[in-house]
Amino acid sequence: MINKEEFREKVIIAAGQIFSRYGFRKTTMDEIARELKMGKSSIYYYFESKEEIFESVVLYEANILRNELTAAIKSVESPVEKVRNYVFVRMKTFEKLSNYYNAIFDKNLDHFDFIENIRARYDREELAILRLLLWHGARKKVFNVANSEYTALAVQTTLKGLEVPLFWKKKEENIEKRLNAILDVLFNGILRK
Amino acid sequence: MINKEEFREKVIIAAGQIFSRYGFRKTTMDEIARELKMGKSSIYYYFESKEEIFESVVLYEANILRNELTAAIKSVESPVEKVRNYVFVRMKTFEKLSNYYNAIFDKNLDHFDFIENIRARYDREELAILRLLLWHGARKKVFNVANSEYTALAVQTTLKGLEVPLFWKKKEENIEKRLNAILDVLFNGILRK
DNA sequence: AAAATCTTCGAATATATTGGTCGAATATTC
DNA sequence: GAATATTCGACCAATATATTCGAAGATTTT
Numbered sequence: 001m002i003n004k005e006e007f008r009e010k011v012i013i014a015a016g017q018i019f020s021r022y023g024f025r026k027t028t029m030d031e032i033a034r035e036l037k038m039g040k041s042s043i044y045y046y047f048e049s050k051e052e053i054f055e056s057v058v059l060y061e062a063n064i065l066r067n068e069l070t071a072a073i074k075s076v077e078s079p080v081e082k083v084r085n086y087v088f089v090r091m092k093t094f095e096k097l098s099n100y101y102n103a104i105f106d107k108n109l110d111h112f113d114f115i116e117n118i119r120a121r122y123d124r125e126e127l128a129i130l131r132l133l134l135w136h137g138a139r140k141k142v143f144n145v146a147n148s149e150y151t152a153l154a155v156q157t158t159l160k161g162l163e164v165p166l167f168w169k170k171k172e173e174n175i176e177k178r179l180n181a182i183l184d185v186l187f188n189g190i191l192r193k
Numbered sequence: 194m195i196n197k198e199e200f201r202e203k204v205i206i207a208a209g210q211i212f213s214r215y216g217f218r219k220t221t222m223d224e225i226a227r228e229l230k231m232g233k234s235s236i237y238y239y240f241e242s243k244e245e246i247f248e249s250v251v252l253y254e255a256n257i258l259r260n261e262l263t264a265a266i267k268s269v270e271s272p273v274e275k276v277r278n279y280v281f282v283r284m285k286t287f288e289k290l291s292n293y294y295n296a297i298f299d300k301n302l303d304h305f306d307f308i309e310n311i312r313a314r315y316d317r318e319e320l321a322i323l324r325l326l327l328w329h330g331a332r333k334k335v336f337n338v339a340n341s342e343y344t345a346l347a348v349q350t351t352l353k354g355l356e357v358p359l360f361w362k363k364k365e366e367n368i369e370k371r372l373n374a375i376l377d378v379l380f381n382g383i384l385r386k
Numbered sequence: 387a388a389a390a391t392c393t394t395c396g397a398a399t400a401t402a403t404t405g406g407t408c409g410a411a412t413a414t415t416c
Numbered sequence: 417g418a419a420t421a422t423t424c425g426a427c428c429a430a431t432a433t434a435t436t437c438g439a440a441g442a443t444t445t446t
Binding site: 387388389390391392393394395396397398399400401402403404405406407408409410411412413414415416 | 431441442
Binding site: 042045 | 393
């Protein structure tokens with residue numbers, strides 16, 4: 001009927017909602033069980049611990065982010081649109097993930113390494129994507145980019161800069177404005193005149 | 194330097210932020226103290242209990258809501274604009290208050306009476322305001338309202354209907370659209386053709 | 387259909403958290 | 417410098433919470 005893996009996913013989704021709202025510490029196993037309409041002990045049949053659930057949630061969400069970003073790039077043709085789409089989607093979906101980051105900094109230092117590892121991996125992946133995007137743009141003579149690796153790093157740094165407000169506060173009023181401004185500067189820097 | 198009443202307000206503001214984010218149960222006195230950068234025991238010099246703080250917060254926020262609504266009405270002249278403004282501001286500010294409602298339903302039934310009383314009082318006040326608004330509009334021959342009390346009740350019911358999504362979910366995507374739609378229907382019903 | 391295995395859950399537990407207290411220390415006022 | 421107001425660290429009792437366990441239902445296998 002419903003296999004183990006599917007059940008784990010159900011737990012991950014339910015738990016994810018609560019984690020993202022209340023953070024790791026303030027989320028209780030009782031709540032997760034209530035959300036799933038199941039006995040609390042049943043969850044322990046599928047997961048070792050609250051931590052394991054949490055880690056699975058982060059992994060799961062990170063995967064969604066990755067898929068959405070890939071889709072965002074594929075959905076348009078021109079290099080400019082690809083970059084623009086990538087940046088937009090990334091900022092939008094990252095907002096969700098940032099809740100988990102906040103959850104971590106809620107004093108639970110044990111998870112720190114785990115999260116940092118995911119983070120580092122995604123930095124690397126993102127850099128590769130950006131590099132490819134820029135390289136293609138340069139090839140098509142749309143971007144004026146000599147060293148795609150170098151410029152990719154610059155773009156990524158800018159993206160990180162945009163992350164910061166999402167990271168520290170719950171809501172940034174003018175994130176959209178900030179985003180458009182940065183895109184203008186960015187394209188001004190790399191577009192072939 | 195800083196008197197007792199001012200300190201209480203500081204506590205209320207700090208506590209309010211945390212309450213509105215995590216609800217009554219999940220908010221701890223330690224957090225409030227940390228936010229205030231004070232010893233936890235100091236808070237108890239100004240407040241009897243966590244409950245008292247919570248009730249003060251709700252009262253405080255409700256008061257802000259009332260002031261904002263009054264200002265919204267006064268800021269424009271025409272009856273139509275007054276009503277439109279009122280509805281907009283009310284929905285916007287109610288979103289904040291709804292967090293506290295959620296906090297209550299977080300199983301703590303003891304507070305229920307207290308909140309319900311505030312709620313009932315505000316219903317009465319709002320009805321009076323709406324009634325006055327409609328009556329003035331009718332007087333100026335802008336609205337076609339025979340019985341202002343009756344129509345005010347209808348308008349208020351509509352507003353309650355708009356509240357519901359805010360009440361149950363954290364975020365409603367198309368609340369703005371919903372709001373405009375309802376305003377159209379509303380004015381279609383009461384405007385003098 | 388009995389044995390074996392898988393899945394669920396109520397109850398129990400050991401531990402951590404948390405609202406609230408107390409008395410002493412420090413600051414302020416008289 | 418006595419009296420009063422304010423702060424706070426240490427403490428406590430009550431509660432909440434992550435996790436375990438064993439028994440009971442399902443489901444599959446033999």
